[in-house]
Amino acid sequence: MTAAFALVAGAGAAVVTATPDWSKVPGKTITVFYPGASPIEWITKGTEHGGAKRLRKGETCGGCHEEETADMGKKMATGQKIEPRPIKGKAGSIPVTVQAAHDASNLYLRFTWKPPAGGAEKMDKDNATKLAVMLEDNKMERANLSGCWEACHQDTRTMRDAKDGNRTKYMVGGDVKAGDQQVVTFTRKLAGGAEDDITLAAGNVCNLGFAIHDDHAAGRFHHVSLGYTLGLGADADIKAVKQ
Numbered sequence: 001m002t003a004a005f006a007l008v009a010g011a012g013a014a015v016v017t018a019t020p021d022w023s024k025v026p027g028k029t030i031t032v033f034y035p036g037a038s039p040i041e042w043i044t045k046g047t048e049h050g051g052a053k054r055l056r057k058g059e060t061c062g063g064c065h066e067e068e069t070a071d072m073g074k075k076m077a078t079g080q081k082i083e084p085r086p087i088k089g090k091a092g093s094i095p096v097t098v099q100a101a102h103d104a105s106n107l108y109l110r111f112t113w114k115p116p117a118g119g120a121e122k123m124d125k126d127n128a129t130k131l132a133v134m135l136e137d138n139k140m141e142r143a144n145l146s147g148c149w150e151a152c153h154q155d156t157r158t159m160r161d162a163k164d165g166n167r168t169k170y171m172v173g174g175d176v177k178a179g180d181q182q183v184v185t186f187t188r189k190l191a192g193g194a195e196d197d198i199t200l201a202a203g204n205v206c207n208l209g210f211a212i213h214d215d216h217a218a219g220r221f222h223h224v225s226l227g228y229t230l231g232l233g234a235d236a237d238i239k240a241v242k243q
């Protein structure tokens, strides 16, 4: 299997030529939520998660959960469910406006949200906020259904069965804070460039998931999106507008 999940390069790694006129790009609101300790093993095993059976039959996470991610996040952030280490005051969810555009050579993604009140212990002292994006081109089984969860395993750093303290899948994104809104913009060459990057072209549809570490959070203590499709000029949950 090649280039299953690829991280989009952060601002520092990208050469920005022209930026899109974001005022002309429609935004989609996606509510990322606090996932607690819900690795793909918990999701698919079926002894505790009611969705396992229909997921196996091809239902997406969003098909069942899209409308209720804020409620789900609240349950886990408060420790009511599958969170052995709740963080006092942690937001259950964050609504994020997602915009996408592309031109002949680049894909541009823009994320805007209002950071929730913080104040928890600083797990990552150096970074107040991190945003990670995963793009996947239908090479990995089930990634079209499960989004980020496909990369989330119970032996990952800070999870229950962690063996390797350094196992991680994140990258720091570039940010510019505008007023009380946090804005993060990624630029990536359609052809890729970094190791494991998938190749994109106009007309393609790929899978997208993203996560935000707010308030100096680290490891799994982040807010995660369900899986969505991203279309480059093609119909999808998020349509990258040609500019």
Ligand code: HEC
Binding pocket: 035, 038, 043, 048, 049, 050, 051, 052, 054, 055, 059, 060, 061, 062, 063, 064, 065, 071, 072, 075, 081, 145, 146, 147, 149
């Ligand atoms: C067929 C519908 C269905 C599908 C598909 C499904 N789920 Fe669920 N999920 C449920 C139900 C019902 C519950 C609540 C009761 C339970 O835990 O079984 C739940 C609970 C959860 C919870 C715990 C929080 C809560 O609100 O109880 C998480 C996290 C979760 N699902 C994530 C996912 C993810 C991620 C996927 C895709 C990989 C997924 N689910 C697919 C039906 C579904």
